[in-house]
Structure formats: C-alpha cells, structure tokens
Amino acid sequence: MTDEIDLLRRFREDLPGPGQAAWDRAQAAVAEARAGGRKARRRRWRLPSRRVSFALGVAIIGAVTAVLIAGVLQGPPALTSPVTTAWQQARPLPAAGNGVPASAPGWRLTSYLVSRGWQENTAGPEPGVLTCPTASTCYVEGDSATSSSGPADMNSLYVSTDAARSWSVLPVPAGVTFTSPLACLTATNCTAGGLYYGSQPVYLTTASGGHSWTVRPLPAGVGQVMNLDCVSVTTCRGLASVSGKALSPGFSFMADMQFVVTSDGGRHFTVAPFPKGESVQSVSCPTAYHCVAVGVYDKLDSGMAPNLDHGVLLTSDDGGLSWRQRDWPAGFGPGPTPEVTCTDASHCAMIGFVEHNGTVTDQLGGVTSGRDAVQYNVIGFSADGGATWTTSTFPRTIPYPSIDVLTCTTSETCYAAGGELIAQRIGNAYNAESAMVAITNDAGRTWQRVSFAVPASVPGGMQGDSFMDIGQIECPDAHACTAIGVSDQGSTSTPIYTYNGHS
C-alpha cells in the first residue's frame, strides 16, 4: 500500500548521482585528511628525541619546535584556587508583550525568554533549567552556543525578579558551564555545579543573585556535580558523576553517579557511592537523615539503552552515607526521566513510565505501532518514606502524557508538567502534542489539567516544539508556580508560564 513516504521518495528522485568531478573532489578531500593525520603525528613525536644530538643549530630548532608543540598540546586552563568575579550588572532582555490567560484560573503564558541559540539537547541536562527560590525571583540556565550539533553548553544565566514577566542576562564567569540546576537558599544565595573550560569540575556560589560568583575547584574524586540541594549557605548535598559521561547515547542519564555532601561551602566533600551497577539519577532528602533515590541499571539493552521498565530504588536514613535497596514498584518503570520528590520523611512522589506493544493514533492521523509503541507516564506515591508505592494514572482528558518534571508543595499537592497527545497548529507547522500541567490536591486520587493555547503570534525564531512540552516547573509555594517550555533545536525563545493562585 502506498503512503506519504512513497510520495516523498519520488520527490527529486530523478536527481543524478555524483559525477566524476564529485568523486574526484571527495577522494581529494579524504586524501587531504589522511595526509593531515600523518603530518600531525610526525610533528608531535619525532622531532624532540631523534635530533637532539645533532648540530647546535638543529638542536635549537628542535627546542623551539618542542616549545611550540608543548603550547599546542597544552590542555585547557585549570583552576588551582577559588576565584571571585567582580560584580556585574545584568543586561535586560527585550520585553515580549502581554501575557495570555490559560485554560485554568490563575495560569498565564506570561512571557517569552528570548535568547540566542537555544538548542535541543542530545545529552546532558535539558536546556532552560529553571530555579525559582521565591514566587517573584526565577533563574534559568540556558545555552548560548551557536553550535548546531552536540550537547548544549549551559553557559548562560537569566534572571527575573518580577514573577517571570521580564528577564535579564546575568554574567557567567569566563570558561564556566553549569552542570547542575541552581540550588538557591534565598532569592540571592545560590549554588551550582559546573565545569571550567569544559573539563575541570567546579563549585559555584553567589550571594548577590548571580551578579558575582565564586568559582572553586572541586576536590579530586567528587566528580561533576549534577544536582544539589542546600539546607544552609555552606551545607549542600546532591549527585555527582565521577566520569561526567552519559550512560548511553540519546538519553540524559549520567553514568558513575555518587552522593556528595559538603558542609563548608564546597571546600571538602563526603562521598558515598551507590551500589555497583546502579545509576541513580534523582535523589530527594526531605530531612537531614532521610533520603530517597531513583535511577536505572547500568546494563544496556542491546547496547543502546538502559532498562526503562524496571529501575533502581534506594532509601537512606543516615543522610545519604549508606543506602538500602528497595523493591522497585510494580506497574511502572523509571522511564527516560526518573525523578523523585519528597515533601517530608513519609510522603514522596515519583515519575513512572509505562510502555507496551500496541498502536497509538494521534489527532492528525499519525500512527505509531509495534513493540513498546504505547508509552505514557504515571505518578507513583509513597506514604511510608519510599518503601512502598501506589500508582496514580492520569485521567483520559490527558491522553498519553509525557511528564518531564514533577514537583510537590505538600504531601497532597503535586504539579506534573510535560506534554500530552493533543494536536495543535503553530504557524505553518502541525504538532501532535501540546504543553500541559496536571495538578493533584489529593495525592494523585484526582488530577486537574491545565492546557496552554498557542497565541496567534509568537516571537520570531520560536518553533513549534517550544509549545509541545513543558520542561521545568517550580512552585516556591503551593499557590505560585513558574514553568518553562522545552525549546526546539534552533529556536531562539521559549514560553514562560506562571500560576498565581493568590490572585
């Protein structure tokens, strides 16, 4: 049976193959690449040792060459002691106009965060990592790189101090990229993990709301900090990846994770490894002693992906220094975005993932069928500190939810944000999904859905995917939330949604 793919295969089908000139050109390019490789090896390894006993002139040339080679081979700059940057002004971004009310009272599409070069990620953290320490102050880590491929560099920082209505660009210390979301104790005291010139793990602190930063090299063995939670200005704990490598291509899972704690502002760390073969991706410590961690097993199915249907569940009662293995709950897996959040020592929630064979038809007539074609998220709830879990399934009004983020403000109230399979048209493009927030006020027994219609006009450079999904949501209190859309590859802006239940 013919279909649109057959039609497409005939489009420009008669275009000729490569002529002799194209073959010659390519062969020359490969030959050049080959010759370049040989030259490089010769320069690097032969000159210093073989010619050192020759005439003085030759020795001098050799020495000069060796110095040049050393310069070329020198790695990126390294930080040996803490550096504090000078206070710098933030640069306001253009305002994006009036907001648009959403389907539920209190929710608005408030603004757009417009920056250069938002990139869809293929590895590492999501672009546009949001942190809101208060209802009025939010930070977003973003990527200003213009690279068209590869993982995003989280080397930009944006701030809003008026409940996400307007945004400014804050300075980021030279050579620094963020590897964790900001962990903010107050509106101005924040901490994050980072990399210095792409290779050296560092610990970043600010007491001025991001106008000035102290960058501290991390002690050996801590690794790349991926996630932090601070209980005081100096005491923080979280997850770090020893290798800083992704577990597998195409997923944001990090490999070689361990639990790290500092009580002196990043000078020293206590490191607690997780059981071998387990990659914890999310941890929540609602008290000083109790922690719950979820993740995936290191072993990859078919060498490609970890098992998304059965995950790793651990609890700790000594502040993360030792971990107890728990049975993974029946009925769902960790999925591609495992996340756990606890509001007290008893009450926790986590994103669960369900997949099975079948067929999914979207509203545009697109059909996905076959092995594990049916995929959606559920939410797991625990009332005994993460030991046992019950499954909360979303109502049919939220078809095939794809939940990216979960946050709970009380033991009963949680916000799950992501996308649902409801079609929409954006400009000239059709998308099968829409951004959505689901809210429960009774620990998952019932859910309310908030959807966001796409405005008639959106800022230039914004592509459809920016409205398909919500990537981050932060609720600094039970009645005030801010959420940010997932931006598409090449999109230069992303929508910001707010909820003010006080109004």
Place this chain on the structure above:
Amino acid sequence: MDGEQVARGIEAPGDFEVVFRENFAQVYRFIARRVGTDLAEDLAAEAFATAYRRRGSYQPSLGSLRSWLYGIAANLLRTHWRAEQQLLDLDARLTPFVQEPSGAGQFSDAADERVTAAALAPRIAGALAALNRDQREVLLMHAWAELSHEEIAAALRIAPGTARSRLSRARAALRAQLGEFDFDLWTFKERQS
C-alpha cells in the same frame, strides 16, 4: 563490507576505501536532494573527509555504518538549512500546483506515476518547507536514506523511541500539509474547509 570487518571498525585506511566506494554515491544523492547539486559536491566531500578523520570514533555497537555516515551528513546539512529551505521554497514556486483531472486514475504504470509526481513536486516541496527542521530531518532520513527508526536514532544520537515518535509526528504533519492524497487516483483531493 562484510560483518566481521564492520564489527572491528574502519580504522585501517584500506577499510575506509571500501566504505567510501560503497557509500559515497548514496550519501551524495541524499545531500543533493536536500540542498542541490552545487552544494552537494562540497558537503559530500566534507562528510567523507570528516568520516575519515573520525573513523576511530565509529563504534559498531552503537549503530550501523550507514547511520554513522548519515549522522555526519546531517550535522553538515544543519549548517546549511537556509539553503535547503530556499531550495524548497523555490521548488514550491516553480510551477503552480495543477490539480489532476478526475481521469488521473488512468496513470497506473510507474512511468506515468513519475510524471505525475513531478507535477506534484511543488506541492510536496511546499509541504516539506512547512515542516520544522527536526521533523524534516527524520522524515528524509527515513524516506531518502531508508534508515530504520533505530538507525535514525543512532544517526541523530536520540533515543529510538524519540526517533519513532518524531517520525510518526513528521508523517502526520506531512499528511496534514499535503491535504488528502488519493493513492488510487494518484492525485490530491482538497480537504473541505
């Protein structure tokens, strides 16, 4: 290349020669169909020079050789998306779309289908131009490079599930852009507004 050779990689220059001979024409055509023959000569040459330089990084366990090569080509094409867009816009404007008469069903053999497809090209170009870049990329990798979901995932370094759903959405979006196409009559039927 035989399976054993692929499994051990393509680091030896001799192995790479085989890879080049066997794949250059297809990769060139894929690039040419997307950005035109002028740019294709440069980009295809650059793709294989890049492949040669990075041949040590090719890991057979992470995907097929074809997917690795098309991944390199896709990376190069991304920096030329404006050229691709301009070419599609140009194709879409070259000749106005001509609705086939109701007797178009008589076109039944392959040659006639090709003639009709050429007549429909502006409409297809317009539909492709309206897709976002992610959708177009997976769609053309599937339709023109004939990569499977898994190969597309490996080429673009995304999860297989993501490739599958992205392709599904792209197909749906293409259908929506095209309106209804009757494969029996081999012509478009406009949707009732």
